Amino acid sequence: MQVQPAAHGFIAMGSWFLSAMPFILLCFLPKLYAFFRKKMAKAIQISIQLEVYQHIDELPETERYLLNRARQAASRAYAPYSNFLVGAALLTSEGKVVEGNNQENAAYPSGLCAERTALFAAGAMHPELQISMIAVSAKRRGDMYYTAANPCGACRQVIAEYQDRQHTPIRIIMEGNGEIVIANGIDSLLPFRFGQKNLLNS
Numbered sequence: 001m002q003v004q005p006a007a008h009g010f011i012a013m014g015s016w017f018l019s020a021m022p023f024i025l026l027c028f029l030p031k032l033y034a035f036f037r038k039k040m041a042k043a044i045q046i047s048i049q050l051e052v053y054q055h056i057d058e059l060p061e062t063e064r065y066l067l068n069r070a071r072q073a074a075s076r077a078y079a080p081y082s083n084f085l086v087g088a089a090l091l092t093s094e095g096k097v098v099e100g101n102n103q104e105n106a107a108y109p110s111g112l113c114a115e116r117t118a119l120f121a122a123g124a125m126h127p128e129l130q131i132s133m134i135a136v137s138a139k140r141r142g143d144m145y146y147t148a149a150n151p152c153g154a155c156r157q158v159i160a161e162y163q164d165r166q167h168t169p170i171r172i173i174m175e176g177n178g179e180i181v182i183a184n185g186i187d188s189l190l191p192f193r194f195g196q197k198n199l200l201n202s
């Protein structure tokens, strides 16, 4: 049987395609994989909710009292190097208030933040009690006005540890620049964090 010229060309093209297939796959497979991988990835949205007050007088009574205790603690801070006075006051479920303030050291970073000073003191003195809230206030020495007092990353991690330990959110009251911000639990300040579940459940 004689193969027609057109059919012959088609067969030749087919065999060329087959022989080139490994090369084509080698070139396009990574791109295909990346394309489908991108399609499969899902976005996670983490929402944060904060309460914002314009003045200490707007706060509920307990929060107002605790923030005033934090302000008092700030006035006793040992901060000869930074002159940045920070005070923290926490309230336990039994109604006990434990204060802390920043304790600096000439051999930096041997000092400690106000929040951790208060939390560790509470953990040492009242390990059985739950912490319901913590207030933080800061002021530069000599200033009339309070400045932003957001807990640093290390303090957030420690608050998280205490919250995980007691399985109840710790309300965090932060004095800010002309306003007071409250987070109802550390998850709003340290989302997607490393914590107890990463170690104890593994």
Ligand SMILES: [Zn+2]
Pocket (backbone or CB within 6 Å): 113, 114, 115, 116, 151, 152, 153, 154, 155, 156
């Ligand atoms: Zn800190």
